[in-house]
Amino acid sequence: xxxxxxxxxxxxxxxxxxxxxxxxxxxxxxxxxxxxxxxxxxxxxxxxxxxxxxxxxxxxxxxxxxxxxxxxxxxxxxxxxxxxxxxxxxxxxxxxxxxxxxxxxxxxxxxxxxx
Numbered sequence: 410x411x412x413x414x415x416x417x418x419x420x421x422x423x424x425x426x427x428x429x430x431x432x433x434x435x436x437x438x439x440x441x442x443x444x445x446x447x448x449x450x451x452x453x454x455x456x457x458x459x460x461x462x463x464x465x466x467x468x469x470x471x472x473x474x475x476x477x478x479x480x481x482x483x484x485x486x487x488x489x490x491x492x493x494x495x496x497x498x499x500x501x502x503x504x505x506x507x508x509x510x511x512x513x514x515x516x517x518x519x520x521x522x523x524x
Contacts, residue, residue, distance in 0.1 A: 413520045418481025455507045464493040485509040
């Protein structure tokens, strides 16, 4: 399990400190990530070019990834959040980051589901 999480960018030792060394608690919180709808909202907002809504969802996803130590996603959702924070919007850059977030999200979800 640890190796799979590290493979998707989780700094396992660091994130476990955040969860007071309670691996079972961390895993429960990690599995709740699967129920969160902000990634889908982000994807839809980017498709619709609704940049304000995209910012709200991106910022929330960024916070979730930060709290859960999902570094593979955080690497791309952080700059995406900045891209949709304010005008002028660079649509090409936004779409590029969203594509990278999507790949990282799919890999992360696959690992979480396998735990």
